[in-house]
Amino acid sequence: MKFIATDVDDSIEKIAAMVKAEQARPDYAIDSYFYRSHLVYEKELENLVFRSWLYAGHVSEVPNPGDYLLFDIGEDSVIIVRDKAGEVQALMNVCRHRGARVCEAQSGNRKTFVCPYHGWVYNTDGSLKAAREMEARADFDITDYGLKKARILVYMGLIFINCDPHAADFLGPLSNLAQPLGAYDLEHAKVAHKHTYKVDANWKLVLENYLECYHCATSHRAYARMHTLKDTDARVSGIVQAMLDRTEQVTGVEGMGKEFYGIYMNAAGFGACAYTSRYGLFDGYLTGSEDGQPVAPLMGNIQGYDGGAGDFQMGPLSFMLNYPDHCVLYRFIPRGLTSTDMEVVWFVNGDAKEGVDYDRDRLTWLWHNTTLEDEFIISRNSEGVNSRFFEPGPYHPEFEATLQEFVCWYLDTMSHAAQNR
Ligand code: FES
Numbered sequence: 001m002k003f004i005a006t007d008v009d010d011s012i013e014k015i016a017a018m019v020k021a022e023q024a025r026p027d028y029a030i031d032s033y034f035y036r037s038h039l040v041y042e043k044e045l046e047n048l049v050f051r052s053w054l055y056a057g058h059v060s061e062v063p064n065p066g067d068y069l070l071f072d073i074g075e076d077s078v079i080i081v082r083d084k085a086g087e088v089q090a091l092m093n094v095c096r097h098r099g100a101r102v103c104e105a106q107s108g109n110r111k112t113f114v115c116p117y118h119g120w121v122y123n124t125d126g127s128l129k130a131a132r133e134m135e136a137r138a139d140f141d142i143t144d145y146g147l148k149k150a151r152i153l154v155y156m157g158l159i160f161i162n163c164d165p166h167a168a169d170f171l172g173p174l175s176n177l178a179q180p181l182g183a184y185d186l187e188h189a190k191v192a193h194k195h196t197y198k199v200d201a202n203w204k205l206v207l208e209n210y211l212e213c214y215h216c217a218t219s220h221r222a223y224a225r226m227h228t229l230k231d232t233d234a235r236v237s238g239i240v241q242a243m244l245d246r247t248e249q250v251t252g253v254e255g256m257g258k259e260f261y262g263i264y265m266n267a268a269g270f271g272a273c274a275y276t277s278r279y280g281l282f283d284g285y286l287t288g289s290e291d292g293q294p295v296a297p298l299m300g301n302i303q304g305y306d307g308g309a310g311d312f313q314m315g316p317l318s319f320m321l322n323y324p325d326h327c328v329l330y331r332f333i334p335r336g337l338t339s340t341d342m343e344v345v346w347f348v349n350g351d352a353k354e355g356v357d358y359d360r361d362r363l364t365w366l367w368h369n370t371t372l373e374d375e376f377i378i379s380r381n382s383e384g385v386n387s388r389f390f391e392p393g394p395y396h397p398e399f400e401a402t403l404q405e406f407v408c409w410y411l412d413t414m415s416h417a418a419q420n421r
């Protein structure tokens, strides 16, 4: 992480004034202040990240009671664990005694979580099982000190959490994706590979990069060869429409080409974004691989290659790009003011065997390399944005339209944060 000095004059009033100035010029990039202020970052965690639905993992990663994985957000850690009764729980990794982390290893299987400090013992459902010698306190009731929990929703095998107890409903918005997302049978899919790319940049720069394909033609040569998203709609509408005309017949999935738009300001509830559309690959390309040829067996109920890819958004920071033979999930999580985890997860059909049905290097080639290219340009972007000579320039009206949707919601959220303090 790059160290950025604290601005001693920073204040809530300054956030409010800076937000107002940006809202007056919505078609320009935002000031470096938003990427440099420690106060802004803290307000973002409190008012945006910890109030949003976030992808936390896949059910196949915690198949048995006691299986868990850690999900790190900012300076926090959440334990995603399957409890004894078979329910998936999201427990705050903070002891209720004096706050030590109760679990250190990133994943594994535990019957209980034992705090390494004074030995309090927690069950996998978060309840406190034993607190050594605490009967010395007459007012101590063991049932008062279970690990804190986040809200949880498992949808088609995808585990989402929200740290806000009053979080908006997410099942309703996600239900709009049921037809095209259901085609992949993600509930029974397999995580073939996942990797956390650590980017030295503010989380918004990383997310903003994902939300626009203006840079695709210049930064992603391999991707741009096969994906029509790198061009304006007018240029590729013929290819996309031809794919949409055949998609249901070729894939055998009703509603495969469905479009649903409910993100950011248009989401049904705060932090409960849901979006899907299907876009085309250029002729001759069947999937997102080095040569555009299949790299794994068809997923779920899909019966053929229609020359399309399903684009999904679930929550403000989680996305999927789904090809007929594999799915790629992206999640962006802030870890510090200039440090972001970009997690990429590759899914294949649940029955597919590595080395037989797919080769991991071939499967991951396109999005591993594309992500490295993104990491390169995002860190350059961060260097430039943090320059005293940076002056925000105009957005492209089409290519950067979704990015603008995000920025509009972001500024609105920060404006409320500044008012409510
Ligand atoms: S901090 Fe966990 S037992 Fe004391």
Ligand SMILES: [Fe+2]
Residues within 6 Å of the ligand: 209, 210, 215, 216, 219, 220, 370, 374
């Ligand atoms: Fe990119």
